[in-house]
Amino acid sequence: MLSSTPLRWPGQAxxxxxxxxxxxxxxxxAMLDGSLWGKPxxxxxxxxxxxxxxxxxxxxxxxxxxxxxxxxPAWVVETWPRQCQAIVERGxxxxxxxxxxxxxxxxxxxxxxxxMERSAAIFKRHLGLVASGFRTPSGDWHxxxxxxLLDCGVTYSSSMRGDDRPYFIDAGDASRxxxxxxxxxxxxxYASLAYTRAPDYPAxxxxxxxxxxxxxxxxxxxxxxxxxxxxxxxLLHPKISGKPGRIGVLxxxxxxxxxxxxxxxxxxxxxxxxxAQEYADD
Ligand SMILES: [Zn+2]
Numbered sequence: 001m002l003s004s005t006p007l008r009w010p011g012q013a014x015x016x017x018x019x020x021x022x023x024x025x026x027x028x029x030a031m032l033d034g035s036l037w038g039k040p041x042x043x044x045x046x047x048x049x050x051x052x053x054x055x056x057x058x059x060x061x062x063x064x065x066x067x068x069x070x071x072x073p074a075w076v077v078e079t080w081p082r083q084c085q086a087i088v089e090r091g092x093x094x095x096x097x098x099x100x101x102x103x104x105x106x107x108x109x110x111x112x113x114x115x116m117e118r119s120a121a122i123f124k125r126h127l128g129l130v131a132s133g134f135r136t137p138s139g140d141w142h143x144x145x146x147x148x149l150l151d152c153g154v155t156y157s158s159s160m161r162g163d164d165r166p167y168f169i170d171a172g173d174a175s176r177x178x179x180x181x182x183x184x185x186x187x188x189x190y191a192s193l194a195y196t197r198a199p200d201y202p203a204x205x206x207x208x209x210x211x212x213x214x215x216x217x218x219x220x221x222x223x224x225x226x227x228x229x230x231x232x233x234x235l236l237h238p239k240i241s242g243k244p245g246r247i248g249v250l251x252x253x254x255x256x257x258x259x260x261x262x263x264x265x266x267x268x269x270x271x272x273x274x275x276a277q278e279y280a281d282d
Contacts (some may be wrong), residue, residue: 015264017247019068024049078126093268095135105141132155134178139159157169164228183234187236194207
């Protein structure tokens with residue numbers, strides 16, 4: 001597809017937005033030192049996400065009639081089943097994000113398959129659903145991961161960085177391909193708002209930016225998406241953005257985007273399904 005080709009979106013929409021949240025709970029931070037219980041501070045820092053921030057976030061999304069996709073490690077579903085069921089009850093999508101936020105590029109193919117199968121069983125048992133999306137917890141994967149994901153019933157991924165439009169990832173041959181809905185660090189709240197003292201992660205950075213500047217950055221990313229008629233997704237974390245002050249930043253971001261009438265707000269799955277049909281010949 002030419003870079004200048006205008007994209008087609010449903011209902012004459014000019015651009016699309018898939019709000020997406022990684023409900024890592026303590027798993028993401030615990031990954032830093034290899035143990036979920038290696039640092040009890042991490043557990044409370046992360047557990048705040050599903051336990052406290054998520055209900056606040058669900059209320060805010062409902063107030064602004066905005067659908068969202070939650071990528072959730074299956075261990076978080078097992079640990080906070082009621083909170084995760086509420087995501088589904090409120091009309092949002094839940095998708096795969098590892099069992100305990102494993103680095104997929106460090107796993108063998110058999111280990112990756114085991115994580116996917118275990119996650120599917122937990123989603124079925126606690127949420128009563130079969131997920132179709134996947135976001136790699138580690139930002140990377142093996143060359144054989146896309147084919148494995150398709151084998152496990154996954155139809156789209158939101159893991160890579162290769163475009164600002166959805167695109168196809170071939171898994172062996174052109175008849176087997178994933179839709180990729182790429183994200184970018186500019187729309188990851190860890191880049192601007194995350195802060196942990198030890199280890200300092202991401203290392204060497206001032207980790208709490210001005211909230212005004214953060215909002216301005218996010219709005220400018222949306223403005224560019226809108227101007228060029230693209231697809232934007234986010235990599236936000238309830239434990240980072242779902243706090244009493246920051247939820248207001250997120251709300252202002254939504255208000256700014258909703259002030260444009262011709263934007264299609266959809267789950268990642270809806271965007272992937274649309275893309276697979278509309279651009280099947282590309
Ligand atoms: Zn994550």
